[in-house]
Amino acid sequence: MIKVINVVGARPNFMKVAPIVEAMKRREREFTPLVVHTGQHYDAAMSDTFFSDLDLPQPDVYLGVGSASHAAQTAAVMERFEPVLIGEKPDWVLVVGDVNSTLACALVCVKLGVKVAHVEAGLRSRDRTMPEEINRLLTDQIADLLFTPSADANENLLAEGIPVERIRLVGNVMIDSLYKHLERSRQSRIKDALDLNDKRYAVLTLHRPSNVDNPLTFGRILDALKKISELRPIVFPVHPRTRKTITQHGFDERVAQIEGLRLIDPLGYLDFLSLYSGASLVLTDSGGIQEETSVLGIPCLTLRENTERPITVTMGTNMIVGTDTEKIVNAAVAALAETAKPAIDIPLWDGKTADRILDALEHNDEAGASPPS
Numbered sequence: 001m002i003k004v005i006n007v008v009g010a011r012p013n014f015m016k017v018a019p020i021v022e023a024m025k026r027r028e029r030e031f032t033p034l035v036v037h038t039g040q041h042y043d044a045a046m047s048d049t050f051f052s053d054l055d056l057p058q059p060d061v062y063l064g065v066g067s068a069s070h071a072a073q074t075a076a077v078m079e080r081f082e083p084v085l086i087g088e089k090p091d092w093v094l095v096v097g098d099v100n101s102t103l104a105c106a107l108v109c110v111k112l113g114v115k116v117a118h119v120e121a122g123l124r125s126r127d128r129t130m131p132e133e134i135n136r137l138l139t140d141q142i143a144d145l146l147f148t149p150s151a152d153a154n155e156n157l158l159a160e161g162i163p164v165e166r167i168r169l170v171g172n173v174m175i176d177s178l179y180k181h182l183e184r185s186r187q188s189r190i191k192d193a194l195d196l197n198d199k200r201y202a203v204l205t206l207h208r209p210s211n212v213d214n215p216l217t218f219g220r221i222l223d224a225l226k227k228i229s230e231l232r233p234i235v236f237p238v239h240p241r242t243r244k245t246i247t248q249h250g251f252d253e254r255v256a257q258i259e260g261l262r263l264i265d266p267l268g269y270l271d272f273l274s275l276y277s278g279a280s281l282v283l284t285d286s287g288g289i290q291e292e293t294s295v296l297g298i299p300c301l302t303l304r305e306n307t308e309r310p311i312t313v314t315m316g317t318n319m320i321v322g323t324d325t326e327k328i329v330n331a332a333v334a335a336l337a338e339t340a341k342p343a344i345d346i347p348l349w350d351g352k353t354a355d356r357i358l359d360a361l362e363h364n365d366e367a368g369a370s371p372p373s
Protein backbone atom coordinates (compact mmCIF):
# COMPACT_ATOMS: atom_id res chain seq x y z
CA MET A 1 0.00 0.00 0.00
CA ILE A 2 1.39 3.37 -1.05
CA LYS A 3 0.33 6.34 1.06
CA VAL A 4 0.37 9.58 -0.92
CA ILE A 5 -0.19 13.18 0.17
CA ASN A 6 -1.60 15.14 -2.79
CA VAL A 7 -0.97 18.86 -2.39
CA VAL A 8 -3.31 21.54 -3.77
CA GLY A 9 -2.88 25.25 -3.20
CA ALA A 10 -4.19 27.48 -5.94
CA ARG A 11 -6.89 27.38 -8.61
CA PRO A 12 -4.82 25.76 -11.39
CA ASN A 13 -3.92 22.85 -9.09
CA PHE A 14 -7.39 21.44 -8.55
CA MET A 15 -8.00 20.11 -12.08
CA LYS A 16 -4.57 18.42 -12.04
CA VAL A 17 -4.98 16.68 -8.69
CA ALA A 18 -8.64 15.60 -9.08
CA PRO A 19 -8.01 12.82 -11.66
CA ILE A 20 -5.01 11.55 -9.68
CA VAL A 21 -6.98 11.27 -6.43
CA GLU A 22 -9.86 9.66 -8.29
CA ALA A 23 -7.53 7.04 -9.78
CA MET A 24 -6.00 6.38 -6.35
CA LYS A 25 -9.44 5.84 -4.85
CA ARG A 26 -10.30 3.46 -7.69
CA ARG A 27 -7.04 1.58 -7.07
CA GLU A 28 -7.62 1.45 -3.31
CA ARG A 29 -5.74 -1.82 -2.86
CA GLU A 30 -2.56 -0.10 -4.01
CA PHE A 31 -3.00 3.52 -2.88
CA THR A 32 -4.12 5.53 0.14
CA PRO A 33 -4.54 9.16 -0.95
CA LEU A 34 -4.72 12.18 1.34
CA VAL A 35 -5.44 15.71 0.11
CA VAL A 36 -3.67 18.66 1.75
CA HIS A 37 -4.91 22.14 0.75
CA THR A 38 -2.46 24.90 1.61
CA GLY A 39 -5.16 27.61 1.35
CA GLN A 40 -3.08 29.77 -1.03
CA HIS A 41 -6.40 30.37 -2.78
CA TYR A 42 -9.33 30.55 -0.39
CA ASP A 43 -12.27 32.47 -1.94
CA ALA A 44 -15.25 30.23 -2.72
CA ALA A 45 -14.95 31.12 -6.42
CA MET A 46 -11.21 30.37 -6.49
CA SER A 47 -11.32 27.16 -4.46
CA ASP A 48 -14.52 25.58 -3.01
CA THR A 49 -16.40 25.51 -6.34
CA PHE A 50 -13.63 23.43 -7.88
CA PHE A 51 -13.96 20.69 -5.26
CA SER A 52 -17.63 20.16 -6.10
CA ASP A 53 -17.25 20.66 -9.86
CA LEU A 54 -14.34 18.20 -10.10
CA ASP A 55 -15.63 15.65 -7.53
CA LEU A 56 -12.46 16.28 -5.57
CA PRO A 57 -12.84 15.00 -1.98
CA GLN A 58 -12.71 17.69 0.71
CA PRO A 59 -9.15 18.21 1.96
CA ASP A 60 -8.02 15.96 4.81
CA VAL A 61 -5.87 18.85 6.03
CA TYR A 62 -6.36 22.58 5.39
CA LEU A 63 -3.35 24.78 6.13
CA GLY A 64 -5.12 28.14 5.67
CA VAL A 65 -2.08 30.18 4.62
CA GLY A 66 -3.97 32.79 2.55
CA SER A 67 -2.42 35.69 0.62
CA ALA A 68 0.87 37.37 1.48
CA SER A 69 4.16 38.36 -0.15
CA HIS A 70 5.94 35.53 -1.96
CA ALA A 71 8.39 35.03 0.90
CA ALA A 72 5.74 35.13 3.61
CA GLN A 73 3.36 32.85 1.71
CA THR A 74 6.06 30.30 0.84
CA ALA A 75 7.35 30.33 4.41
CA ALA A 76 3.86 29.91 5.88
CA VAL A 77 3.19 26.87 3.67
CA MET A 78 6.51 25.33 4.73
CA GLU A 79 5.94 25.90 8.44
CA ARG A 80 2.43 24.50 8.36
CA PHE A 81 3.16 21.57 6.04
CA GLU A 82 6.13 20.25 8.02
CA PRO A 83 4.19 18.92 11.04
CA VAL A 84 1.61 17.31 8.71
CA LEU A 85 4.38 15.45 6.94
CA ILE A 86 5.98 14.35 10.20
CA GLY A 87 2.60 13.16 11.53
CA GLU A 88 1.36 11.38 8.39
CA LYS A 89 4.63 9.77 7.24
CA PRO A 90 3.52 9.28 3.60
CA ASP A 91 5.47 7.15 1.12
CA TRP A 92 5.14 9.90 -1.48
CA VAL A 93 4.10 13.53 -1.72
CA LEU A 94 2.71 14.68 -5.07
CA VAL A 95 3.00 18.35 -6.00
CA VAL A 96 1.59 19.78 -9.24
CA GLY A 97 2.18 22.82 -11.42
CA ASP A 98 4.23 25.86 -10.55
CA VAL A 99 2.57 27.86 -7.78
CA ASN A 100 4.25 28.90 -4.53
CA SER A 101 2.64 25.97 -2.68
CA THR A 102 4.29 23.55 -5.15
CA LEU A 103 7.83 24.66 -4.35
CA ALA A 104 7.17 25.17 -0.63
CA CYS A 105 5.90 21.62 -0.08
CA ALA A 106 8.60 20.04 -2.27
CA LEU A 107 11.24 21.80 -0.21
CA VAL A 108 9.79 20.53 3.07
CA CYS A 109 9.81 16.98 1.68
CA VAL A 110 13.46 16.91 0.62
CA LYS A 111 14.58 18.37 3.96
CA LEU A 112 12.75 15.57 5.77
CA GLY A 113 13.81 12.86 3.32
CA VAL A 114 10.25 12.17 2.13
CA LYS A 115 9.96 11.22 -1.55
CA VAL A 116 8.31 13.90 -3.68
CA ALA A 117 7.03 13.69 -7.24
CA HIS A 118 6.37 16.73 -9.45
CA VAL A 119 3.51 16.56 -11.93
CA GLU A 120 3.85 18.93 -14.93
CA ALA A 121 7.64 18.95 -14.63
CA GLY A 122 10.08 20.35 -17.17
CA LEU A 123 8.07 23.28 -18.55
CA ARG A 124 10.24 26.35 -19.10
CA SER A 125 9.36 29.86 -20.28
CA ARG A 126 13.01 30.91 -19.87
CA ASP A 127 11.70 34.09 -18.25
CA ARG A 128 13.08 34.26 -14.73
CA THR A 129 11.05 37.34 -13.87
CA MET A 130 8.02 35.01 -13.71
CA PRO A 131 7.56 33.69 -10.17
CA GLU A 132 6.30 30.41 -11.65
CA GLU A 133 9.54 29.87 -13.61
CA ILE A 134 11.56 29.98 -10.39
CA ASN A 135 9.09 27.57 -8.77
CA ARG A 136 9.43 25.17 -11.72
CA LEU A 137 13.21 25.26 -11.88
CA LEU A 138 13.70 24.67 -8.17
CA THR A 139 10.98 22.05 -7.76
CA ASP A 140 12.43 20.02 -10.65
CA GLN A 141 15.92 20.20 -9.17
CA ILE A 142 14.85 18.66 -5.86
CA ALA A 143 11.98 16.27 -6.72
CA ASP A 144 12.63 12.51 -6.86
CA LEU A 145 10.31 11.80 -9.78
CA LEU A 146 9.45 14.20 -12.58
CA PHE A 147 6.25 13.60 -14.54
CA THR A 148 6.38 15.49 -17.83
CA PRO A 149 3.48 16.40 -20.15
CA SER A 150 5.41 16.50 -23.43
CA ALA A 151 8.78 15.58 -24.97
CA ASP A 152 10.04 19.19 -24.92
CA ALA A 153 9.84 19.08 -21.12
CA ASN A 154 12.08 15.98 -21.07
CA GLU A 155 14.61 17.82 -23.20
CA ASN A 156 14.59 20.82 -20.85
CA LEU A 157 15.24 18.61 -17.82
CA LEU A 158 18.04 16.66 -19.48
CA ALA A 159 19.67 19.94 -20.58
CA GLU A 160 19.65 21.03 -16.92
CA GLY A 161 21.56 17.89 -15.99
CA ILE A 162 18.68 16.00 -14.41
CA PRO A 163 19.29 12.25 -14.63
CA VAL A 164 17.08 10.43 -17.12
CA GLU A 165 16.07 7.91 -14.41
CA ARG A 166 14.09 10.62 -12.61
CA ILE A 167 11.99 11.57 -15.65
CA ARG A 168 8.75 9.97 -16.83
CA LEU A 169 6.83 11.23 -19.86
CA VAL A 170 3.20 10.64 -18.83
CA GLY A 171 1.17 13.27 -20.70
CA ASN A 172 -1.07 16.08 -19.51
CA VAL A 173 -3.18 15.25 -16.47
CA MET A 174 -5.25 18.43 -16.79
CA ILE A 175 -6.64 17.00 -20.02
CA ASP A 176 -7.93 14.01 -18.01
CA SER A 177 -10.22 16.49 -16.24
CA LEU A 178 -11.16 18.19 -19.49
CA TYR A 179 -12.30 14.96 -21.15
CA LYS A 180 -14.07 13.72 -18.04
CA HIS A 181 -16.13 16.89 -17.59
CA LEU A 182 -16.69 18.13 -21.15
CA GLU A 183 -20.05 16.40 -21.52
CA ARG A 184 -21.25 17.47 -18.06
CA SER A 185 -20.22 21.08 -18.74
CA ARG A 186 -22.86 21.20 -21.48
CA GLN A 187 -25.48 21.31 -18.72
CA SER A 188 -24.08 24.62 -17.50
CA ARG A 189 -26.48 27.53 -18.05
CA ILE A 190 -23.75 30.18 -18.07
CA LYS A 191 -24.11 31.02 -21.77
CA ASP A 192 -27.88 31.46 -21.42
CA ALA A 193 -27.39 33.60 -18.34
CA LEU A 194 -25.01 35.85 -20.30
CA ASP A 195 -27.19 35.69 -23.44
CA LEU A 196 -24.37 34.34 -25.63
CA ASN A 197 -24.56 32.40 -28.88
CA ASP A 198 -21.93 29.77 -29.67
CA LYS A 199 -19.00 31.03 -31.74
CA ARG A 200 -20.24 34.62 -31.56
CA TYR A 201 -18.15 35.82 -28.62
CA ALA A 202 -14.61 35.88 -27.24
CA VAL A 203 -13.36 35.01 -23.75
CA LEU A 204 -10.59 36.81 -21.88
CA THR A 205 -8.58 35.90 -18.79
CA LEU A 206 -5.80 38.08 -17.40
CA HIS A 207 -3.96 37.77 -14.12
CA ARG A 208 -0.15 37.67 -14.65
CA PRO A 209 1.57 40.32 -12.53
CA SER A 210 3.59 41.35 -15.63
CA ASN A 211 0.33 42.27 -17.38
CA VAL A 212 -2.00 43.52 -14.68
CA ASP A 213 0.37 45.08 -12.14
CA ASN A 214 1.94 47.34 -14.77
CA PRO A 215 -0.47 50.15 -15.83
CA LEU A 216 1.32 50.74 -19.15
CA THR A 217 1.05 47.11 -20.23
CA PHE A 218 -2.50 46.80 -18.90
CA GLY A 219 -3.42 50.01 -20.76
CA ARG A 220 -2.07 48.66 -24.07
CA ILE A 221 -4.10 45.49 -23.61
CA LEU A 222 -7.25 47.52 -22.83
CA ASP A 223 -6.77 49.51 -26.04
CA ALA A 224 -6.65 46.24 -27.98
CA LEU A 225 -9.74 44.89 -26.19
CA LYS A 226 -11.68 48.02 -27.11
CA LYS A 227 -11.07 47.36 -30.81
CA ILE A 228 -11.66 43.60 -30.65
CA SER A 229 -14.90 44.09 -28.70
CA GLU A 230 -16.27 45.99 -31.70
CA LEU A 231 -16.03 42.69 -33.63
CA ARG A 232 -17.14 40.29 -30.88
CA PRO A 233 -18.40 40.77 -27.35
CA ILE A 234 -15.66 39.73 -24.90
CA VAL A 235 -16.57 37.95 -21.67
CA PHE A 236 -14.01 38.54 -18.94
CA PRO A 237 -14.17 36.49 -15.71
CA VAL A 238 -11.96 38.68 -13.52
CA HIS A 239 -9.31 37.21 -11.21
CA PRO A 240 -9.28 38.90 -7.75
CA ARG A 241 -5.74 40.22 -8.33
CA THR A 242 -6.91 41.89 -11.55
CA ARG A 243 -10.07 43.27 -9.93
CA LYS A 244 -7.84 45.05 -7.41
CA THR A 245 -5.34 46.39 -9.92
CA ILE A 246 -8.08 47.81 -12.17
CA THR A 247 -9.10 50.04 -9.26
CA GLN A 248 -5.53 50.74 -8.12
CA HIS A 249 -4.56 51.98 -11.60
CA GLY A 250 -7.71 54.15 -11.75
CA PHE A 251 -8.96 52.08 -14.72
CA ASP A 252 -12.55 51.46 -13.52
CA GLU A 253 -14.08 54.08 -15.81
CA ARG A 254 -11.85 53.17 -18.77
CA VAL A 255 -12.92 49.53 -18.47
CA ALA A 256 -16.60 50.45 -18.07
CA GLN A 257 -16.44 52.50 -21.25
CA ILE A 258 -15.52 49.47 -23.37
CA GLU A 259 -19.06 48.56 -24.28
CA GLY A 260 -18.43 45.05 -25.57
CA LEU A 261 -16.28 44.00 -22.59
CA ARG A 262 -18.32 42.20 -19.93
CA LEU A 263 -16.68 41.76 -16.58
CA ILE A 264 -18.02 38.87 -14.51
CA ASP A 265 -16.89 37.11 -11.32
CA PRO A 266 -14.46 34.17 -11.60
CA LEU A 267 -16.25 31.02 -12.77
CA GLY A 268 -16.12 27.45 -11.51
CA TYR A 269 -14.59 24.68 -13.62
CA LEU A 270 -17.77 23.54 -15.39
CA ASP A 271 -19.13 27.01 -16.17
CA PHE A 272 -15.75 28.15 -17.47
CA LEU A 273 -15.37 25.04 -19.62
CA SER A 274 -18.83 25.62 -21.04
CA LEU A 275 -17.96 29.28 -21.71
CA TYR A 276 -14.62 28.88 -23.50
CA SER A 277 -15.62 25.75 -25.41
CA GLY A 278 -18.33 27.81 -27.13
CA ALA A 279 -16.10 30.81 -27.88
CA SER A 280 -14.76 31.79 -31.30
CA LEU A 281 -11.60 33.18 -29.73
CA VAL A 282 -9.82 33.08 -26.37
CA LEU A 283 -7.37 35.73 -25.19
CA THR A 284 -5.36 34.79 -22.12
CA ASP A 285 -2.15 34.98 -20.12
CA SER A 286 -2.87 31.67 -18.34
CA GLY A 287 -0.77 28.58 -18.99
CA GLY A 288 -3.44 25.92 -18.66
CA ILE A 289 -5.92 27.66 -20.95
CA GLN A 290 -3.38 27.51 -23.81
CA GLU A 291 -3.50 23.72 -23.43
CA GLU A 292 -7.26 23.37 -23.03
CA THR A 293 -8.07 25.53 -26.07
CA SER A 294 -5.52 23.60 -28.14
CA VAL A 295 -7.16 20.29 -27.33
CA LEU A 296 -10.60 21.67 -28.23
CA GLY A 297 -9.40 23.40 -31.42
CA ILE A 298 -10.31 26.92 -30.25
CA PRO A 299 -8.02 29.75 -31.43
CA CYS A 300 -6.03 31.14 -28.49
CA LEU A 301 -4.01 34.35 -28.37
CA THR A 302 -1.52 34.38 -25.51
CA LEU A 303 -0.90 37.90 -24.22
CA ARG A 304 2.67 37.20 -23.14
CA GLU A 305 6.11 37.34 -24.77
CA ASN A 306 6.78 33.63 -24.18
CA THR A 307 5.23 30.34 -23.22
CA GLU A 308 6.42 27.37 -21.19
CA ARG A 309 4.05 25.26 -23.31
CA PRO A 310 5.53 25.46 -26.85
CA ILE A 311 3.68 22.35 -28.00
CA THR A 312 0.45 24.39 -27.92
CA VAL A 313 2.01 26.62 -30.60
CA THR A 314 3.64 23.92 -32.73
CA MET A 315 0.77 21.42 -32.56
CA GLY A 316 -2.14 23.36 -31.09
CA THR A 317 -4.11 26.55 -31.70
CA ASN A 318 -1.99 28.92 -29.62
CA MET A 319 -0.28 32.09 -30.86
CA ILE A 320 2.11 34.12 -28.72
CA VAL A 321 1.17 37.72 -29.47
CA GLY A 322 2.70 39.72 -26.60
CA THR A 323 1.13 42.92 -25.32
CA ASP A 324 1.47 45.36 -28.19
CA THR A 325 -1.96 46.82 -29.04
CA GLU A 326 -1.65 46.54 -32.79
CA LYS A 327 -0.23 43.02 -32.73
CA ILE A 328 -3.06 41.79 -30.52
CA VAL A 329 -5.75 43.39 -32.71
CA ASN A 330 -4.21 42.10 -35.95
CA ALA A 331 -3.90 38.58 -34.56
CA ALA A 332 -7.50 38.65 -33.31
CA VAL A 333 -8.83 39.85 -36.67
CA ALA A 334 -6.89 37.09 -38.45
CA ALA A 335 -8.01 34.39 -35.99
CA LEU A 336 -11.66 35.41 -36.28
CA ALA A 337 -11.45 35.21 -40.07
CA GLU A 338 -10.17 31.62 -39.99
CA THR A 339 -12.46 28.66 -40.42
CA ALA A 340 -13.01 26.39 -37.42
CA LYS A 341 -10.12 24.11 -36.50
CA PRO A 342 -10.58 20.46 -35.62
CA ALA A 343 -9.86 19.24 -32.10
CA ILE A 344 -6.19 18.32 -31.86
CA ASP A 345 -4.47 15.11 -30.74
CA ILE A 346 -1.26 15.81 -28.85
CA PRO A 347 0.60 12.61 -27.91
CA LEU A 348 -0.41 11.33 -24.44
CA TRP A 349 -2.95 14.12 -23.89
CA ASP A 350 -5.55 11.38 -23.97
CA GLY A 351 -7.33 11.44 -20.62
CA LYS A 352 -5.27 8.54 -19.22
CA THR A 353 -2.36 10.39 -17.64
CA ALA A 354 -3.44 9.86 -14.02
CA ASP A 355 -3.17 6.07 -14.36
CA ARG A 356 0.26 6.39 -15.97
CA ILE A 357 1.36 8.47 -12.97
CA LEU A 358 0.09 5.81 -10.55
CA ASP A 359 1.79 3.04 -12.54
CA ALA A 360 5.07 4.94 -12.40
CA LEU A 361 4.78 5.49 -8.64
CA GLU A 362 4.28 1.75 -8.20
CA HIS A 363 7.19 0.80 -10.41
CA ASN A 364 9.52 3.68 -9.66
CA ASP A 365 12.29 1.34 -8.59
CA GLU A 366 12.32 -0.13 -12.07
CA ALA A 367 14.99 1.59 -14.13
CA GLY A 368 14.47 3.67 -17.24
CA ALA A 369 12.73 6.82 -18.28
CA SER A 370 10.98 7.83 -21.44
CA PRO A 371 13.59 8.89 -23.97
CA PRO A 372 13.28 12.42 -25.31
CA SER A 373 12.04 12.46 -28.86
Ligand code: UD1
Residues within 6 Å of the ligand: 010, 011, 012, 040, 041, 042, 043, 046, 047, 067, 068, 098, 099, 100, 101, 131, 132, 207, 239, 240, 241, 244
Ligand atom coordinates in the same frame (compact mmCIF):
# COMPACT_ATOMS: atom_id res chain seq x y z
C1 UD1 B 1 -1.31 32.24 -8.34
C2 UD1 B 1 -0.05 31.57 -8.92
C3 UD1 B 1 -0.11 31.59 -10.43
C4 UD1 B 1 -1.41 31.03 -10.94
C5 UD1 B 1 -2.57 31.77 -10.29
C6 UD1 B 1 -3.92 31.24 -10.75
C7 UD1 B 1 2.02 31.80 -7.62
C8 UD1 B 1 3.33 32.47 -7.58
N1 UD1 B 1 1.13 32.28 -8.52
O1 UD1 B 1 -1.26 33.60 -8.73
O2 UD1 B 1 0.95 30.81 -10.93
O3 UD1 B 1 -1.47 31.17 -12.34
O4 UD1 B 1 -2.46 31.61 -8.89
O5 UD1 B 1 -4.95 31.97 -10.19
O6 UD1 B 1 1.81 30.87 -6.89
N2 UD1 B 1 -6.78 36.54 -3.94
C9 UD1 B 1 -8.07 36.59 -3.48
N3 UD1 B 1 -8.70 35.39 -3.22
C10 UD1 B 1 -8.08 34.20 -3.38
C11 UD1 B 1 -6.76 34.17 -3.84
C12 UD1 B 1 -6.12 35.36 -4.12
O7 UD1 B 1 -8.65 37.65 -3.33
O8 UD1 B 1 -8.71 33.15 -3.14
C13 UD1 B 1 -6.10 37.83 -4.26
C14 UD1 B 1 -5.28 38.36 -3.12
O9 UD1 B 1 -5.37 39.73 -3.15
C15 UD1 B 1 -3.88 37.98 -3.47
C16 UD1 B 1 -3.91 38.04 -4.99
O10 UD1 B 1 -5.23 37.62 -5.36
O11 UD1 B 1 -2.95 38.83 -2.92
C17 UD1 B 1 -2.91 37.13 -5.64
O12 UD1 B 1 -3.01 35.80 -5.14
P1 UD1 B 1 -1.72 34.83 -5.13
O13 UD1 B 1 -2.09 33.49 -4.67
O14 UD1 B 1 -0.60 35.53 -4.43
O15 UD1 B 1 -1.28 34.81 -6.64
P2 UD1 B 1 -2.13 34.68 -7.98
O16 UD1 B 1 -2.00 35.94 -8.73
O17 UD1 B 1 -3.51 34.18 -7.71
